[in-house]
Amino acid sequence: MPGIDQVLSQAMGIPGVLGAALIDWTSGLTLGTAGRAPHGDHDAAAADTADVVQAVARNATFDTSGGTDGPALEDLIITAAGSYHLIRFVHTAFDSQTYLYLWLDRAQANLAVARLRLRDLAAELVPS
């Protein structure tokens, strides 16, 4: 079974991908990276995306699973000029607060394909 580095290197095979990372959203700590990051700064990308994820995760508005134990949040998509930023929550049986982050070239990427591939990679990293 793959570890963090193997999953990130597989993520680099997704069409249109520029960079990938695994990040802890309570601290912005980078747990692993592959490829490039916006402005060449993986740590800044981790801190900035962690801010976005915190804003979503702390509000019950986006937590509409109806009280079941199932995972509430799946992914976040930020569409920008020239790129997509795709964030996928990694669900674990044990407690953790991590997400996979994908930076995609908008001209090359297919958002639907990238979303499904990233979902599968998250499940490969931590099988549920």
Add this chain to the structure above:
Amino acid sequence: MGLPISPHPPAPAGLLDRFAAERVTGALRGPHGCFYLLDGAVTCVEDAAAPGIDVRLSAAGKVPPQGWRYAAERAGPQRRGGQFLVSEGWLTQGELEVCHLAALLDAAFFALPLPPDATSFTPGTAHWLGVVRPVSAAALQQATARRRALLDRLRRWAAADTSPVVAVPTDDRAPAPTSRQRRLLAHADGRRTPYELARTLGQSAFVTLLDVRRLAAAGLVRMPPAPGGLPRRRPGASLDGSAPPAAAGPRPPTWQLPVPDVLHTADPDIALLVRLRTALEENL
């Protein structure tokens, strides 16, 4: 033209920075936590306040409780306990890495900063879990500082950190909690502190403190009433002449959290009642 202002004033280098620069290997033990270093990088952190990888994985039913002793024994001099957990089929490599890093980060939050005069260093020592995924000391300290900033925004409710909190019955006007907070509320029985709740649930102590402070700010948890209750009126006691009853021992601490904003009401009757309640609680 003025002098250029450095965007990052140099922070006083801590012990961890010094050990990282010197690329040391060994165990750096603080008052309640321990950092395991390999060539200056942090491979493992333990702290009494944060549930470790064993508590987290046992709570999730991933590793049987007796499995930990077995794994520690089988780790051997090469310290390959983590790999043993994977080879037994209890965990995948991805689960080991993610859970290990989550536990490491949580422990570092409580173990930092290391007081230079209360630490000891044992060169060469390694954790039985082995080297799973080292983190640089600089990145770890930066992550811990970001976590501290999050918690500091809710400093007014810091008293809830160490109190056995209890869920407050709410009506429809109360803000809805997240599913993680609902789980905490279900376990907030007025007997366990947030630290104990984190251990019971096998979850991050930092995230538990953050959630409990948020719940306190929203008025969804409160502290249990101070032991002893209100002073009783004694027959014959009067304001003129008779001495006030002697206080039995030191005053109990005030178990009061700031009144949440939902109680800032325009209704003068309710505002009076809230002020009265606050004044009574201050005299407990």
